[in-house]
Amino acid sequence: MPQGDSAAPCRVSVIVPVLNEADNVDGLVERTLGALDPYGEEAELILVDDGSTDATLDRLLRWRERYASKIGVVALKGNHGQHAAILAGFRASSGASVVTLDGDLQNPPEEIPRFVDRVESGCDLVSGSRAGRVEGIRRFAVSRLLHLVGPWISGVPAHDYGCMFRGYSRRVVEQILRIDSRSPYVPALAFHAAGSLEEIEIPHTDRLAGVSKYNFRGLARLAIDLSIGSSRRPLHLLVGTGLVILGAGTSLVAVALLAALFAFTADPLSLGLAGLSAAMAGGIIAVQAVLTLYAFRLYRQLRPGPFPQIADAWPTRRGRGSRSDARVECRAEPRLLLCAFREVGHAVLRHLIDSGAAPIAVATHPETDEDRSAWPSVSELAARHHIPVLLSGRVDSPGFLRTLIDLEIDMILSVYYRRILPAAVLGLASRGAFNLHPSLLPAYRGRAPMNWALLRGETETGITIHEMVESPDAGPIVSQLPIPIEERDDAGTLSAKLAGAALDLFKDTWPDLRGGDYTPRPQDESKAFWVGKRTPEDGRIDWSSSAREVRNLVRAVARPFPGAFSGNGRDRVKIWRASILEPMPGNPGRPGVVDRCDSQWTIACGDGGRLIPIEIQPEGQIPLEGEQLETFLASYETRSISGATGGCST
Known part of the structure; x- marks a missing residue:
């Protein structure tokens, strides 16, 4: 329709x-x-x-x-x-x-x-x-x-x-x-x-x-x-009735045993059989009622789709001027599938629940211990509010598609979700499929756009809500919110800024999405470019890069991400925070070597500039700052902190 x-x-x-x-x-x-x-x-x-x-x-x-x-x-x-x-x-x-x-x-x-x-x-x-x-x-x-x-x-x-x-x-x-x-x-x-x-x-x-x-x-x-x-009161009554019959039957069996021992009735066997039958009947009634109560509880938690x-x-033609006599299915609320992960997915789900517009199901990813320590759990929030949770496997599988068809979804919202939804899934969303993307599209389509923006030294990023099409991150733009990237920002601080901006933009845009009252604009394909997935190994520092490129890498993979590092095995050192000294003529230093420059412990980079570590973490130790950091760097004086290369290319 x-x-x-x-x-x-x-x-x-x-x-x-x-x-x-x-x-x-x-x-x-x-x-x-x-x-x-x-x-x-x-x-x-x-x-x-x-x-x-x-x-x-x-x-x-x-x-x-x-x-x-x-x-x-x-x-x-x-x-x-x-x-x-x-x-x-x-x-x-x-x-x-x-x-x-x-x-x-x-x-x-x-x-x-x-x-x-x-x-x-x-x-x-x-x-x-x-x-x-x-x-x-x-x-x-x-x-x-x-x-x-x-x-x-x-x-x-x-x-x-x-x-x-x-x-x-x-x-x-x-x-x-x-x-x-x-x-x-x-x-x-x-x-x-x-x-x-x-x-x-x-x-x-x-x-x-x-x-x-x-x-x-x-x-x-x-x-x-x-x-x-x-x-559940009729079921409670049934449980009570079964227990009463069970008690009465058990009492008759007890009386029959006493009669057999003391011979105060002529037919204790019949009395005992009657009591045993009543006890069994009462037990069956009570057990059946208890099982039904459990089934009822599951039913209340997993209510099925629209009926x-x-x-x-x-519909009436009131309020929008002339419009076609199209036969439409009018619903006060969309039947929303929320595909969500990380802190922004959690915040959006919380807002939907608090505003009385909870999704009918939530698709998310299985969470590792690292995920739980870094971000609030989307799946736990959904489960607390009895919202069915679909843990991501293959989103193109027939089983996943059948589940969504049975739920009769008519809208999809993706928030920091890592799977690419196939056309068959997007086609179920008659009221639209939307994605919240952490960049100012069409720039930085793809994975980890915030990290890539920091790595490339951008001074601005933002949030985009756009319609989803088969090609990822390429659909028409519904709304955007730019965010400045300050020199002191790293992955942690910028994540927090983007999370707040994402929730603000979603709150402003959601009434238009649910009512269909928005005008999307196509993306400018001439300005589009893609960035790919990053892995922990991409945090390896190439000391032949410029000091600014090395610091940008440190910023891009700072907590809650795995961190920039140098060395291997037990000699590996992570650098969580750092500043730089611009190149100084006549004192370039050898890339990766620790020495004192301008009364500070520094690490030389390929352009003659120096990285000034503020917080580092040797393998297997706690993070070091201040005097502990200076003592550690002094032990590397005139020696290379790494010797390994790679990771800083942009």
């Missing part, structure tokens, strides 16, 4: 699920639009067709043609039930206040302003309670039973569990969409998101046309959704 524009936010959204209500559609839409007249262009009506087999969808679309600025239509693939249809409507809505009601007109749409008033006064969840209910005896009996046990099962203190006339704040709707359960009982989800509930009494009349879609089977399915999807699937959607 092609992607279209997101609807501009409005004041009120009314969502009405309908199933085979062709005879009621005209009256429903007329009366609902009349109730929305006080809100003018700040209101929208979202009609969700739940797989109707009559002329319902055709009539809905005729109304939408007449009122395209106020009416949106969503058509589901098949019949999924009223609560699933409500969730589809939530995704298509944009109102600050959201009202839901049935399409049978048994509850008057004229009551909508009462719900809006309560939500706008600060109540997150308003539930209707039907007065003078009109329904058959059998349905009334089942409904009353559900209403009696419902508060105990779900923890929702409502008096009318079957009334779909409700008002929600936008905050609660967004929380419900993040939960995204396959067997949703919307009132329970809403109550736990809101934490409070207000009820108002509304009229209830007989149907004017059509028949009720909630038969005995439908009510039974609702009860199952309520029990399984909203609470139901939308066949077609015709």
Whole structure:
């Protein structure tokens, strides 16, 4: 389904699920639009067709043609039930206040302003309670039973569990969409998101046309959704029942043993067998309930993807001027796959979680001990918030692709992720795939751009957010933020500056990305160049290079990276910090040799300049500074600290 524009936010959204209500559609839409007249262009009506087999969808679309600025239509693939249809409507809505009601007109749409008033006064969840209910005896009996046990099962203190006339704040709707359960009982989800509930009494009349879609089977399915999807209390009751039966059976076995010993009953064997049977039955019930509880817990942690699937959607044309009548899938929140690593990936994930826009899954890399000591763990943060974690193996494998298809992702964000996503993966992101890259593209495409910028003595770098295409780092630019590189910066300080800038840029750009409200610009290919992966061995110092080139290498691989080094084995020395003396005529020195120059211990370089070590670390020892450093360098006086070459070339 092609992607279209997101609807501009409005004041009120009314969502009405309908199933085979062709005879009621005209009256429903007329009366609902009349109730929305006080809100003018700040209101929208979202009609969700739940797989109707009559002329319902055709009539809905005729109304939408007449009122395209106020009416949106969503058509589901098949019949999924009223609560699933409500969730589809939530995704298509944009109102600050959201009202839901049935399409049978048994509850008057004229009551909508009462719900809006309560939500706008600060109540997150308003539930209707039907007065003078009109329904058959059998349905009334089942409904009353559900209403009696419902508060105990779900923890929702409502008096009318079957009334779909409700008002929600936008905050609660967004929380419900993040939960995204396959067997949703919307009132329970809403109550736990809101934490409070207000009820108002509304009229209830007989149907004017059509028949009720909630038969005995439908009510039974609702009860199952309520029990399984909203609470563990029925399972706790089952465990308790099993333990009671187990205890009673065990007691009978004990009585039978005593009877056999003291002969106070004629048939201790029958008594013992009855007790043993009861004990076994109780044990089986208890064990089964405990296993079900564990399964329930896994289900709550690994909630599956969006449900139901939308066949077609015709959004309102409000707020963006003219736009095509494209059939689009409207969602309030993108189904985001976050591919993230290191401190910036952690910071972006934390921001998404804190802002209520947590990704549906996180792809990251297995972390080494060195990674954990250098950067906060992305995988641990995701796991704490019950976000599925995909540890990177082969991102082009059929299994990885199938997982993403099952998750139904529609957006990808890559932050310091080390894998190149193939075209098949990028093609799943109907709402866009974006990468956060630590350079001012098109310069420094590729790996370790910050380290390469320091190595080459750049005075400026930055952060780029760009669209992802098959060629890495080559997609159109969405936003950029330049960062100056100061003379005192090294990999540690510049990493911190880039991390802060990356988070700032992401916070500024994310609202545009999630709403599709941005204008990318192509990269200038004439200014593009690539840099490659660096390894620890690339930190070896070539003393025939200039003093500035050697210092740039020291800066480029300083902590938290492996460090610049000279020598081999036990004679290896790492140089963590250093300054330079510019070349002095007549005193070039031999490259790599330690001597005193200008009252300082220095190491001669190829251009006649000198490197002044500030912090070094001999192999197997702690870092040395100050007097300890001077003592160590004095032991090398007039000797080469290395003799090895390589590593400084730019």
